[in-house]
Amino acid sequence: MPDSMIFQRTKGLTDAEFTYCPGCTHGIIHRLVAEVLVELNQLEDAIGIASVGCSVMAYDFFNCDMQQAAHGRAPAVATGIKRCLPNNIVFTYQGDGDLASIGAGEVVHAAHRSENITIIFVNNAIYGMTGGQMAPTTLIGQKTTTSPYGRKKEETGDPIRVSEMLATIPGATYIERVSVHNPAHVRKTKKAIKKAFQYQQEKRGFTMVEILSTCNVGWGMSPLDALDWLEENMIPYYPLGVYKDKVKEEGRQ
Numbered sequence: 156m157p158d159s160m161i162f163q164r165t166k167g168l169t170d171a172e173f174t175y176c177p178g179c180t181h182g183i184i185h186r187l188v189a190e191v192l193v194e195l196n197q198l199e200d201a202i203g204i205a206s207v208g209c210s211v212m213a214y215d216f217f218n219c220d221m222q223q224a225a226h227g228r229a230p231a232v233a234t235g236i237k238r239c240l241p242n243n244i245v246f247t248y249q250g251d252g253d254l255a256s257i258g259a260g261e262v263v264h265a266a267h268r269s270e271n272i273t274i275i276f277v278n279n280a281i282y283g284m285t286g287g288q289m290a291p292t293t294l295i296g297q298k299t300t301t302s303p304y305g306r307k308k309e310e311t312g313d314p315i316r317v318s319e320m321l322a323t324i325p326g327a328t329y330i331e332r333v334s335v336h337n338p339a340h341v342r343k344t345k346k347a348i349k350k351a352f353q354y355q356q357e358k359r360g361f362t363m364v365e366i367l368s369t370c371n372v373g374w375g376m377s378p379l380d381a382l383d384w385l386e387e388n389m390i391p392y393y394p395l396g397v398y399k400d401k402v403k404e405e406g407r408q
């Protein structure tokens with residue numbers, strides 16, 4: 156590698172061009188997951204579970220073995236694969252429509268069983284792929300195609316805070332919420348993903364990294380405005396931080 160080269164495409168991604176809209180942060184998150192797999196020397200042994208949503212074609216992008224799951228069922232598929240291949244790194248990659256709505260039961264039970272898998276949970280507060288409908292994580296007042304006057308608490312209740320909910324489950328080992336709205340937070344996100352995979356390597360049990368993400372097209376904004384909107388609106392309702400780190404709490408052995 157020439158001395159001047161400070162950045163190059165990770166081998167953890169294939170050469171396929173992303174199908175995401177310009178400005179979408181799925182691409183950044185893909186790169187982080189892929190870089191971590193390479194850095195941990197786990198690319199050859201990793202198995203990712205693609206869910207249903209904009210990232211449905213993640214199997215084309217990650218340069219490791221991939222399996223497609225039905226909508227919301229990725230944690231169940233990951234469970235089966237991990238139990239057959241306990242020494243492989245197994246992760247799901249799920250949106251908030253997939254994980255927090257149709258798949259809410261799957262993830263809760265996987266956490267209760269403390270399955271030794273890692274959930275990469277991409278929360279963009281909307282159903283992106285299907286045209287920007289309201290998701291369980293859509294903020295109060297947020298306009299979507301199915302809440303054109305803004306989400307109303309009286310009609311649909313409060314947005315679900317998945318990290319806080321899963322952190323109450325004894326089987327959950329590590330739960331952290333991060334964001335990719337600026338470079339400093341992208342770096343923090345990578346650290347969180349790495350920690351989750353390292354805990355999985357150490358057979359510590361269920362880990363999830365929730366990543367606040369943008370859907371500038373679904374939100375009807377420019378990519379830059381969407382990053383600002385995330386910071387100003389999502390982070391106050393979805394505070395960043397470590398919600399559970401059982402390994403740290405119990406003292407690393």
Ligand SMILES: Cc1ncc(C[n+]2csc(CCOP(=O)(O)OP(=O)(O)O)c2C)c(N)n1
Pocket residue numbers: 207208209210226249250251252253254279281282283284285290370
């Ligand atoms: C059983 C079933 N129900 C509904 C759908 C339609 N559907 C496809 S993607 C999607 C929502 C995905 O949203 P999210 O998980 O937030 O991911 P994003 O597209 O925003 O990345 C829905 C409802 C489906 N494919 N299968």
